[in-house]
Amino acid sequence: MITTLLVANRGEIACRVMRTAKAMGLTTVAVHSGIDRDARHAREADIRIDLGGAKPAESYLMIDKLIAAAKASGAQAIHPGYGFLSENADFARAIEDAGLIFLGPPASAIDAMGSKSAAKVLMEKAGVPLVPGYHGEAQDVETFRTAAEKIGYPVLLKATAGGGGKGMKVVEREADLAEALQSAQREAQSSFGDSRMLVEKYVLKPRHVEIQVFADQHGNCLYLNERDCSIQRRHQKVVEEAPAPGLSPELRRAMGAAAVKAAQAIGYVGAGTVEFLLDARGEFFFMEMNTRLQVEHPVTEAITGLDLVAWQIRVARGEQLPMTQEQVPLTGHAIEVRLYAEDPDNDFLPATGTLDLYRESASGPGRRVDSGVAEGDTVSPFYDPMLGKLIAWGEDREEARLRLLAMLDETCVGGVRTNLAFLRRVIGHRAFAAAELDTGFIPRHETELMRKPGELADDFWQLAGKLYVQTEPPKVRGDDAHSPWANRDGLRFGLPGRIGVHLQCNGESRLVRVAANSEESKPSSSAASGLTSTQAKASRQPKAIRQGKTLYLEWDGELQAITAFDPIAEVEASHQHHGGLTAPMNGSIVRVLVEPGQNVEAGATLIVLEAMKMEHSIRAAEAGVVKAVYCAEGEMISEGATLVELE
Template structure:
């Protein structure tokens, strides 16, 4: 029976909300966005036909409020709700509440989410069905003693995982028994914060596995098929960074076996809509069920690229009651696609999430085989309350190498400033010989850490000289007496009868230099509207290896962004006298490495601590980060409390200056 949908509410944010709304509009539907207080100016809000303010800032105050989202749908006249991924997308109570309100849930029925949404229940169901499982424990007893007993039976290393969700939240690797208690407590807190459910399961940590998942789709008429597979083995913090389809080296026989197992699992629970069955694949071709995600996945664009299908449109049509338009034998498989996730984070600091304002955000150009799914625009803020993903870059090619080179070119054309990102890291991953050779497993990043991560080095004289010349050359003209062409409006060091010379004090990455430029080599560029924002891009051609030969520079207001040695550096001028007058430091103190919320304060004033002692647990981007002391000392004074929101750079505690070292180091809680 067909059901009418003319207005669709998207109960999510970011790039997935934008993607769903664009597809809905292409299908002639009206769209409604919901947003938190900090997202009122977000891109998904600007792109919607209507918007509803949920209030609050944290997910629990906004995007996780079932009653508020349903009320927003009813008030806006929406007939259906699309949950996106994350937040409530795999919440059975939400799916049931939507149906009870007479609305259409764009996803599986609540019973299917309950069967597979819990990792523990899903593993028990698969075990009963004869699907091979990784050895583990997924029972109801959540006490430390029970986990310790299970761990001794399974053997270390272990993997703790949130039972009610994914995305790396609540996931911890435990190498030895002494780490179990702290890791379990932290995993339970993260799981509760992210999914409202603190239950944890444990399983054997399989060494050198590949992460291969099957995209399935089912309608309301009993039809179910699989849309090939994806390899998602390149991960950090147990969260995917690079995804590709099809999985390199997978034989047609193995693809069929995994696909049929995934369909069997979906049919066993009466599944409807888009879903993903995830497997661990070892070197011998044996696969083990991990979990089923009862929603659309972040990496669905690579499946769309190799099949030519629109999975979001399929979701809406299936929710209307329409049958799947093709059979299993008709599922296409054309070429190869690779996707990378662009995050606001610092890979060289253990992927520490970054917050701030996107002062610069320039996406790669469009073209055949190129796709960008993003949820931000230049000027948007990256808050500490949500996942730090800015968007996804997807490239398709006739073969894997063509897709890889195309994606490298897209990364070279992408520029982000104002917050740290993993952009340069992604280029190093895709450019690594092992990735080019498709030597993939979940240990790829730690195995090649020495080549993928960069130790900060002092900027060279050549860098500073080029930065000075470009900073002077692109400086916005000052208007004097309404005449931009007045010689008094220029700052190029013009002197009659003598060479032009300018002196400029620059700072970048904590370093500062006084530089002299003897000539102005180029004139300031102007924006298309004729304004004096003076953005200048020094283009470069890409060699066959996709490596930029000449540095690129972009002027944005008072900041010059210069790409040097694979990194985009922000360079600003400063007044050395004013800087000396305002300079201050927090020697002996420990500062917040990012915006976030204080979860736990583990020390007290007067306490002696050793190097490596956990001092404070900070929550940011829905994950916990443990801040540890670099060296031995004595806690002098605490300047924060549990539950407090703190800004990056805020002093959290003071240590005895005779013993304290630099601000603590950050790691997983």
């Protein structure tokens, strides 16, 4: 009997699992790292236990600490969530050996399918079509070079024990193979504790379609329809929907039957996902099986009306699946987007900082938000940067799409760069509306999806000045309320009242003079959204929110952060020398590849930085000589810190 459940994870999945567990009358236990002690999942649990540390290897990946936490809290079962140890067979075995219940498949199933190489071999024996590739034990670069030449470039390197885009690299030519392999192996080791890789042909213009399977302890197994997860960046899903647009009932049955056959072949129990590449001819190729619940499971719940976490708990209790394959519902359409703390303008690099502003969309029929953060929380460099997911359901795909657009319009995030505006452009794009989907969607439509750089318009600065002044506290000094200088009202004898304010936004600065106490200072809704008056009539209300010293103002679909600054201090700072290549985000130094006095070519990798479980290379913008190196391997650095100076 399960009365207390420990969730061995963090973020939105931990919050989501605890919500269902509480609804079923269970006591919930949250574990957290030292820097996650005030995180939302820890705040919402009935019991919280501090694992200490900061990096995953010091906290959420410590099997002994997790088992000890379960025993100390009186938990009978552990839910692994997704990521971290969710597909770790040693973790499953340790839970079983401790006399606890693992809400996942048997360790033997994780061994069989958790390794991409082993899964490929199993599927090959079962007659499931495979993408050409090498899935062997040898891991030296020459073996991968020989395999890549046989397959033909481009090829895709993948971590055998991984997922979520970690330890995955596309290699376009032989000259890049060795460096890409080493980087992918380090990422895999850091994220999963296993550096083994496979290589396969990189299929052009494929769709990514996956089948949700579920099995109980009595030999019953079924599939809960499919999801299309084709829209991705950096090999990680951004948009998911169910059912997959354009999939015929016959193809759905064929893919579902193959997925169930794979699960039954390894004695699978619980929730799992079998992922396929689907080409334009309707042929599908096995990719991998994820032996866990997926980030995108809410769209399956939306079209079936089922709670998959509740199913996991019931199956762990020994109950049978509550329905047969013929009874599985498929109603309407659902679309989900992943809201990330990242910078789309900078190759989607993860972003860190404090959520100075965080407002979720309103709830209601066909609307759902799964999040793991709240306003004031800190986004650290140690974990995946996903803030949450927005899920919309409709009677048909277009209703779901429009509902999701409305939810995105209502969402506000400030203090950290996010992909919110980018998601709005994706869901609003004509090609997405037409369901023209494949894994190349984002690069193919990059010109329209990415924000266009350029200086902010004069109208923006004028509106920003008006709003900033209007939202300022009226008193500028509190020692003498009767002083003419106590109020910032722009008082002038015989002249119109004007107020000057120095503002900065997106690296730009401007002195803005605005009228005080007049109709001129009141903004129009059309100006706030950057729209013409005709366009504004059919648009939503613009966003203009003051948070402390920051004004968040929407302009051309982007929420801009506007602050006041001291021009004298800015001039003094400009005289200080900060030359060199700087860190694009907080993180730790993995490798330092240069030393003072070394000549480097343009494009050469100088520093390898790890942040949020992924590696990022700092490269020379032009040829030069290394004048100084300001970092060391293993060192934690902050965004903007100078790493290398070139001359």
